[in-house]
Amino acid sequence: MAKLLLTVPxxxxxxxxxxxxxxxxxxxxxxxxxxxxxxxxxxLSALETYIAELLAKEIAA
Structure with missing residues (x-):
């Protein structure tokens, strides 16, 4: 099972x-x-959302 919560490191x-x-x-x-x-x-979902938002901004630019 994949980790759902990550440590800072x-x-x-x-x-x-x-x-x-x-x-x-x-x-x-x-x-x-x-x-x-x-x-x-x-x-983990927070990191995935952050990356998706960055990609959306790049595509829109």
Missing amino acids: EAVNALSISRAQLYRLMDSGAIPYLHIGRSRRIP
Whole structure:
């Protein structure tokens, strides 16, 4: 079964961006996340949605 929630390092690797960039995207609301205890978890679907939105913007440009 595929993971539904990713850790910050896993999301960073999946998107090939820096940790700081991921935190900026999360803090701006571009990538939603959950708190589980003191940890942040990013739904896989949130990354897929973010990528789809970026592609749509590129195509529209």
